[in-house]
Amino acid sequence: MKTIIAPLTLLFCTGSLALPAADNSQPARRLAIQEYRDKMKAGWLGQMVGVAWGAPTEFKSLGRIMPASSMPPWKDGLANEAFSQDDLYVEMTFLRTLEQYGWTVSSRQAGIDFANSRYPLWHANDAGRRNLRQGIAPPDSGHPQFNPHSDDIDYQIEADFSGLVAPGMPNAVIALGEKFGRIVNYGDGLYGGQFIGAMYAEAFFETDPARIVAAGLRCIPPGSQYAEAVRDVVQWHQENPGDWEKTWQLVNQKYQLNPDYRRIICERARKRGNGYNIDAKINGAYVVMGLLYGRRDLDLTIAIATRCGQDSDCNPSSAAGIVATTYGFSKLPAKYSRGLSETTLFSNTQYTFPKLLAASEQVARQALVQSGGKVERTASGDEVWIIPAAIPKPSALEKSWEPGPIANSKFTEEEMKHVITESK
Numbered sequence: 001m002k003t004i005i006a007p008l009t010l011l012f013c014t015g016s017l018a019l020p021a022a023d024n025s026q027p028a029r030r031l032a033i034q035e036y037r038d039k040m041k042a043g044w045l046g047q048m049v050g051v052a053w054g055a056p057t058e059f060k061s062l063g064r065i066m067p068a069s070s071m072p073p074w075k076d077g078l079a080n081e082a083f084s085q086d087d088l089y090v091e092m093t094f095l096r097t098l099e100q101y102g103w104t105v106s107s108r109q110a111g112i113d114f115a116n117s118r119y120p121l122w123h124a125n126d127a128g129r130r131n132l133r134q135g136i137a138p139p140d141s142g143h144p145q146f147n148p149h150s151d152d153i154d155y156q157i158e159a160d161f162s163g164l165v166a167p168g169m170p171n172a173v174i175a176l177g178e179k180f181g182r183i184v185n186y187g188d189g190l191y192g193g194q195f196i197g198a199m200y201a202e203a204f205f206e207t208d209p210a211r212i213v214a215a216g217l218r219c220i221p222p223g224s225q226y227a228e229a230v231r232d233v234v235q236w237h238q239e240n241p242g243d244w245e246k247t248w249q250l251v252n253q254k255y256q257l258n259p260d261y262r263r264i265i266c267e268r269a270r271k272r273g274n275g276y277n278i279d280a281k282i283n284g285a286y287v288v289m290g291l292l293y294g295r296r297d298l299d300l301t302i303a304i305a306t307r308c309g310q311d312s313d314c315n316p317s318s319a320a321g322i323v324a325t326t327y328g329f330s331k332l333p334a335k336y337s338r339g340l341s342e343t344t345l346f347s348n349t350q351y352t353f354p355k356l357l358a359a360s361e362q363v364a365r366q367a368l369v370q371s372g373g374k375v376e377r378t379a380s381g382d383e384v385w386i387i388p389a390a391i392p393k394p395s396a397l398e399k400s401w402e403p404g405p406i407a408n409s410k411f412t413e414e415e416m417k418h419v420i421t422e423s424k
Contacts, residue, residue, distance in 0.1 A: 046324025061309030063275030159193030163200020
């Protein structure tokens with residue numbers, strides 16, 4: 001079903017999120033366009049490498065550390081196996097919505113576009129899409145009353161795009177979470193994506209993983225369990241800087257075995273049992289472990305995030321994407337991009353790798369304007385983005401096990417004419 005409905009465009013442009021004012025007490029950041037392109041390209045490639053490398057291990061190590069001998073070997077061209085991964089193609093639905101309708105697109109249009117996707121989905125994504133097709137519009141499509149997977153990992157594995165199109169713009173990342181993350185998640189499930197996106201946004205300007213993690217932490221409510229999990233990993237890393245397996249044991253004890261940190265367990269996870277944990281917090285902790293203990297070594301970052309187990313392709317994908325962004329494509333070892341296809345389409349999208357990069361830059365230019373930035377030219381004519389400093393304004397604190405009221409958001413009869421329903 002075609003989703004570009006011209007007569008509805010004005011309707012769907014209402015309700016956009018205004019970004020907080022710039023922090024004029026801090027100097028603006030400068031980002032040369034060539035550096036933006038280089039680092040954004042690396043960020044996408046890092047995701048591809050991480051998810052493809054970890055894919056054979058996904059959910060095979062539950063509540064235990066994966067042996068080093070089980071880590072799959074690297075092979076040239078491995079990144080091409082990511083073209084069929086949901087870690088990539090789902091977030092491209094969000095990117096496509098921004099590309100088509102612009103930064104001010106409403107969450108309702110974003111919901112319609114997601115409802116009309118045809119690819120297989122699981123957990124919060126699947127439940128959210130079914131809600132949309134039944135007429136439940138965002139943000140209720142991700143609310144715990146309608147979505148029992150609200151704290152699952154889904155938006156966390158799809159939010160990489162938000163930082164790659166908003167370099168140095170934390171409030172833009174937070175706003176994108178409010179617009180797209182709430183389609184399928186709530187509370188910690190939402191914060192996980194905002195945290196990941198904010199780390200990507202910072203990785204354009206910072207190389208120290210600890211500082212990047214701190215920047216992400218500033219973008220989520222400090223009273224959330226997700227923020228608590230990140231702070232714990234940071235502290236345990238400081239206490240055990242050379243022993244990631246000790247930190248893993250501490251994470252497992254608190255976030256896997258303590259029921260106070262598993263108050264929302266989706267039905268699918270409950271049925272599966274055997275230590276299976278799709279919660280955003282524990283998997284986010286494993287991303288942070290990969291970043292801190294990996295020390296910007298991409299192979300080591302991926303290996304640690306993978307060997308932590310659980311969603312062991314999504315976690316190295318996020319960690320590797322962030323680390324790769326700090327380097328830029330031109331500074332990454334050639335083995336990661338050797339044999340990379342530039343003509344293959346990502347599943348269920350219109351994007352090849354080059355088209356993905358072009359779409360990301362188009363949306364990033366809009367984000368720059370929305371954030372109060374501007375473009376300048378050097379004496380030699382080179383383009384430089386001037387990005388105002390910003391104090392992050394996290395979303396409101398909410399808990400999936402004690403949710404706030406629903407918004408009673410439903411698609412209108414006219415909107416439903418453009419939504420694939422379960423019977424179609």
